[in-house]
Amino acid sequence: MPSKKRNRKEERPTIHPKNKYSENPPDFALLASLYPSFEPFVFYSRDGRPRIDWTDFNATRELTRVLLLHDHALNWWIPDGQLCPTVPNRSNYIHWIEDLLSSDIIPSNVANKDKVRGFDIGTGANCIYPLLGASLLGWNFVGSDVAEVALEWAQRNVNNNPQIVELIEIRKVETSENTLPLEESHHGESEYSGNKLDFSGNKDREEATLPPLPLDLEVQGHRNYHGPPILLGVIRDGEKFDFCMCNPPFFENMEKAGLNPKTSCGGTPEEMVCPGGEKSFITRIIEDSAVLKDSFRWYTSMIGRKSNLKSLISKLREVGVTIVKTTEFVQGQTCRWGLAWSFLPPVRKIVSPSVREKSTMSFMLEGISRQHSALHVLQTIESYFCRGGASCKLNTLTFVVDVTYNQCDAIQKNEPQLLDKATNHELVKEISDGSLSNNLCFRVSVFQQIPGTLLVKGALQHKDSPISGSFSSIFQKLEEALRGRFCTNKRLI
Numbered sequence: 001m002p003s004k005k006r007n008r009k010e011e012r013p014t015i016h017p018k019n020k021y022s023e024n025p026p027d028f029a030l031l032a033s034l035y036p037s038f039e040p041f042v043f044y045s046r047d048g049r050p051r052i053d054w055t056d057f058n059a060t061r062e063l064t065r066v067l068l069l070h071d072h073a074l075n076w077w078i079p080d081g082q083l084c085p086t087v088p089n090r091s092n093y094i095h096w097i098e099d100l101l102s103s104d105i106i107p108s109n110v111a112n113k114d115k116v117r118g119f120d121i122g123t124g125a126n127c128i129y130p131l132l133g134a135s136l137l138g139w140n141f142v143g144s145d146v147a148e149v150a151l152e153w154a155q156r157n158v159n160n161n162p163q164i165v166e167l168i169e170i171r172k173v174e175t176s177e178n179t180l181p182l183e184e185s186h187h188g189e190s191e192y193s194g195n196k197l198d199f200s201g202n203k204d205r206e207e208a209t210l211p212p213l214p215l216d217l218e219v220q221g222h223r224n225y226h227g228p229p230i231l232l233g234v235i236r237d238g239e240k241f242d243f244c245m246c247n248p249p250f251f252e253n254m255e256k257a258g259l260n261p262k263t264s265c266g267g268t269p270e271e272m273v274c275p276g277g278e279k280s281f282i283t284r285i286i287e288d289s290a291v292l293k294d295s296f297r298w299y300t301s302m303i304g305r306k307s308n309l310k311s312l313i314s315k316l317r318e319v320g321v322t323i324v325k326t327t328e329f330v331q332g333q334t335c336r337w338g339l340a341w342s343f344l345p346p347v348r349k350i351v352s353p354s355v356r357e358k359s360t361m362s363f364m365l366e367g368i369s370r371q372h373s374a375l376h377v378l379q380t381i382e383s384y385f386c387r388g389g390a391s392c393k394l395n396t397l398t399f400v401v402d403v404t405y406n407q408c409d410a411i412q413k414n415e416p417q418l419l420d421k422a423t424n425h426e427l428v429k430e431i432s433d434g435s436l437s438n439n440l441c442f443r444v445s446v447f448q449q450i451p452g453t454l455l456v457k458g459a460l461q462h463k464d465s466p467i468s469g470s471f472s473s474i475f476q477k478l479e480e481a482l483r484g485r486f487c488t489n490k491r492l493i
């Protein structure tokens, strides 16, 4: 999985507050004193902090083993080279799903409220999500996989934990002759992520190395998935789930996975690679979900590259989902995105309080010099929003500009002010029935008051849009920009 190099000064979302490690990161010294098998992997840096060598697969595997044992009472192991999960990171995804299930955006499964049932696509030898979900929250799981070694070890990891054995079924995905075999290129030890986790909180930790984006993936965009079935053909007739989750094989081949000498979390080609990379894998999940529809309350997947979010959200629109939610998972130097969607009709619409308060706004521009007419101001408003990525319709007869911001563009351009932040952790996007409601549409009108004074009015057109809460801040920014341009000599726009 790729990671994202982040600017240290940038404000980061934090680890999920329900995560066991949010307040108390793993204490290597304590773990070493309690577990002799972990002790040889711990050393002390000059500042006296206990550390482990993240480039040593045996060290990262032993850390995961003792964390699962110490904090979750789970017996766990994986063979050499298999993908080794970092427990705090994986816990964030589980808690996000917990939030989705407990939110009242879509109806809960009233009949089976106490029996949550999840489907982990590609559970891996480590079987980490079913193990965490079952032990932390008592959830039932089906964990699927195609790889023999994954199926064998996932089952072993379940069987070695009698307290949750009843909750987890490991299901083999049957490959048909029409599917392409997974790539056979073996590079021995490989990196699955460009991440370096440093639980010690030491300031001088190194930034993550971002593996290069596969060039041909970028150029060619989406390639069709030709691998084994993912949901359709694996889910049985009449089966219902509260959610599915997936940490997909992200890369097209092992070369493209990029090798990061700073970490060693294992990961075989079967675990890391699928034809077309994560985009094609998740696109197939979306296509399957459009057939399976209400068999799942929530469909979710992890995404390794933010650049894939936009096209995947467009795909979701195409297939007519009712709700899309995204989140960012951040832990240490690791950054991923979560994408969730549903076909169930939303129970409520998310409208930020500011929308209810302010769907029309206005301001006066005074002291405008003679050479600037109302038409000039109107055209400036149009070009201001066009440059920000909106589409605009100018009417010079009525002195009106109609502005439409597309939500996906806002995400891609990283303009958080256009997105309605429902919690600190997630950006919520609700696409309700109509096609308009996931856009932000407003009308700006310019009125001549007296020479040198204009009134600028803004009126929100679709108040139910989930991102309409951003209207007032956008309008305030317009005011600032126009004042800078026309009322002083500062050229802001």
Ligand SMILES: C[S@@+](CC[C@H](N)C(=O)[O-])C[C@H]1O[C@@H](n2cnc3c(N)ncnc32)[C@H](O)[C@@H]1O
Pocket: 083, 084, 085, 121, 122, 123, 124, 125, 126, 127, 128, 129, 144, 145, 146, 147, 150, 173, 227, 228, 229, 230, 247, 248, 249, 250, 270, 271, 272, 274
């Ligand atoms: C990146 S690993 C994730 C393993 C584990 N869930 C984790 O988070 O560490 C992806 C897994 O998906 C499996 N896989 C690939 N194609 C699959 C398919 N069509 N259905 C189910 N699993 C698949 C691989 O064998 C591999 O175990």
